[in-house]
Amino acid sequence: MSAASAEHGRDRPPARHEVPAIDEAALLAARHADRLLDAARAAGHTRWAAFLAPFPERLRDEEPSLLRKTAHAARAAYGPRDSIRDALPDELTLPFVAALDRLLKVVARYREHAD
Secondary structure, three states, X not given: OOHHXXXXXXXXXXXXXXXXXXXXXXXXXXXXXXXXXXXXXXXXXXXXXXXXXXXXXXHHHOOHHHHHHHHHHHHOOEOOOOEHHXXXXXXXXXXXXXHHHHHHHHHHHHHHHHO
């Protein structure tokens, strides 16, 4: 049983609201994903819109244990040869990637302390 589970006297992982730093970071990333998705749709970038479509909801609703995988999947939009930055403006793409990186840091910090 991990320290976090033992601390709460249970064997299940904590809910999102029980890890406020992760919840806040994920919700911020979700808001940026919404803006990016809206911009992709408005600009007619159907491929990027389809790629981004699942991320706002996933970032809002997933359990902390799944957010690392989700953030990495969303971060794939920033590839070396094919990047969302080539299609959409920096004022939208840079805050999203920064929010994803912050989320990954917060999740890593939490996991490090939970073990």
